[in-house]
Amino acid sequence: MNLMRLIAPLFSSPSLCLLAGLVAARADAAELPREQLEFFEKKIRPVLVERCYECHSAAAKKNKGGLTLDTRDGVLKGGDAGPALVPGDPEKSKLIEAVRYKNRDLQMPPKSPLPPDQVRDLEQWVKLGAPDPRTEAVAQTAGKRALTVDEGRQFWAFQPLANPPVPKIGNRQSAIANPIDAFINTKLAEKKLAAAAPADRRSLIRRATFDLTGLPPTPEEVDAFLTDKSPEAFAKVVDRLLNTTAYGERWGRHWLDVARYSDSNGLDENVAFGNAWRYRDYVVKSFNADKPYDRFVQEQIAGDLLPAEGTPQRHEQLTALGFLSIGPKLLAEPDKVKLEMDLIDEQIETLGRALLGMTFGCARCHDHKFDPVPTTDYYALAAIFKSTRTMDDLKTIAKWHEPEVATPAERAVVEAHQKKMAEQKALIAKLVASANKSLVTDKGLKEAPKNAESQYPTNTVAELKQLRADLKKLEDAAPEMPSTMGVTDSTNVVKTLPVHIRGSHLTLGKPVSRGFPQVMQVASLRAEMPEKQSGRLELARWLASPEHPLTVRVMVNRIWRWHFGQGLVASTDNFGILGDRPSHPELLDWLARRFIAEGWSVKAMHRLIMSSTAYQRATKPASDARRSVADPENKLLAHFPIRRLEAEEVRDAVHFVAGTLDRTMGGKTIPVKNREFFFNHTSKDATTYDSPRRALYLPVVRNNVYDLFEQFDFPDPAVPNGNRNATVVAPQALLMLNSGLVGRAAEKFAAALLASSSDDARRLELAYLKAYARPPTAKELARAKKFLTDFKPDSAASPSAWAVFCQSLLAANEFIYLN
Structure with missing residues (x-):
């Protein structure tokens, strides 16, 4: 049809x-996307420097094969055998063929192959189009450097929060009810830009309902808002929405993007994270309860080390540690020391991006190329996580740590089932022993033969078959002891960790004591590291301090971005040198201080933002010829930005309008048991997405994301992302x-x-x-x-x-x- x-x-x-x-749409080739630049600096440049420059760079004694790999032009031009790669096509790229080591006549590096993960990184780099910022050879750019720590302290993001006054309009204190509008309108006035008219009420309630719940308003809810003529009508709508359970599902999903949530491992062994759902539900519950953000941060970094009032709170804090555990892992990595350091690197990178808007991972192999983060700072953090146990067993396939969170009733159910299985096994053993004894007696044997069962009487064989079938049913139905993904302190707490030169644990430098990045330290935030603990608790308290220059700024900016579609700092995950500067720096710091003063309440921030005229403006701009020149990207918010629904909202809205959405909350929803293979090239994909429940509860499988999610710009669940794209492509319509x-x-x-x-x-x-x-x-x-x-x-x-x-x-x- x-x-x-x-x-x-x-x-x-x-x-x-x-x-x-x-x-x-076409990307400007002259300016690399930030994510691609960071990928190159973290994954590609270190490999090229360590394994290729010795023979293929301007500094090499003899440039072998006429090939230089220390500039973008050199890579694209190639050497005597032609171009080293074809951007976008690894299969046609000689560089990829060489590092795969499958062609005996073309193998690089010549002495030993690269590790599999580095080969995969190079393949991914070429697939991305080989993004490369290097325009000059290293020898020619030796004078360029990143900021020193002292210089970095002058950079806006690392300075203490300012305490800006609310702007005045003209010569009088602003009579505007919401201070946000005073800051926004002042910027508009500076550019002589006219603000848009207020949004019509139908658009406003639809906007607010999707913003806070991810679902459309019902006709009855719209009618109630249109009928309410009181000045508090919209405030009542916001309060009603904040008190729905759908609020936590919507805003919890925002945080799950940042926490790179997934129900599977991905990478080499795509096995199920069978208990990751507990972390997902913890996040939803935390947003619904308006858990103070500083507490939310501390629980996810050191929940096991925080005091708890009773078992339920203890279990909740253990579950929060999924933040550190749900990242992708090379579970079959043969080099176990490298496996451990790669896990630590992933945790540091996630912590940096999610909580501080920093790319700490770029400092693993060398001082950060742009930000004032020396390698010593990276290994000061790494020493804290080196003193933390994420994996219980590193043997292939490695097993991650899962603390038990069973209630007494749940433990009783598991133990009762285990007792039934033990009794069934005992019945089988008793029957086998009896049958063997009869066999020995009847045939005059000294002992039962190896193939004894083949000689049993027919009725014994049938009875044994039935008993084993019953045991199989019990085993298949066995409940798992409730546990969650998390971490714990290692029994071997290290006070120092050597710098790994070029990121290799085989080449060690000077030891570095546990600590925090120097550029973010202030005298009042210094902490002594405990002798018998990892230092995660001290790290958590440092991160959640109101005096920290980044933590509160980053979260306030995220909340703003999730309302307006663009942050006051557009690069929500990067507040470093390569990140964007704030469009409204005074407003950012004013909001940050207000956030702290309101007890780090996310819901209070919603009420403040959504009560502003800026939020309630129409999407149609005012007729203003200056707008396209003075503010073509609407960064000053003269009008509200049109927003496309995110993937989950599209799917949930379809179900909601049709009346088929199942509003059941929480619980395990993946179709496989914990640690079973979810999907890879040799196993059957058991994942289905036809559940009528909210999209939040559909499986998120690394390496095999649901096609509807992919079409509508679902983020890569292997990396933190607080700034989803919103593309417009033909497959969406189809x-x-x-x-x-x-x-x-x-x-x-x-x-x-x-x-x-x-x-x-x-x-x-x-x-x-x-x-x-x-x-x-x-x-x-x-x-x-x-x-x-x-x-x-x-x-x-x-x-x-x-x-x-x-x-x-x-x-x-x-x-x-x-x-």
């Missing part, structure tokens, strides 16, 4: 359909038009409309109210009625006119965009 042909009459030009909204999910939802949507009324006009009005939170225009109503009358299905198996109409609503731009 050609659905596009069937629904075409519903749309005028320009079309509302996603297909009509497609635009071509998915909405051809997906079984959307087709089935449209049929359910249509059935509900038909059952709601016998009047087509009322049905159509309800359809628009559910999908768009507004009634149809007279033109839309007339077009829809004509479509329903003229509809001619392709075949008897075609969906009904109402189902096709409903799918057209779900496939339109208005459904997945917020005004």
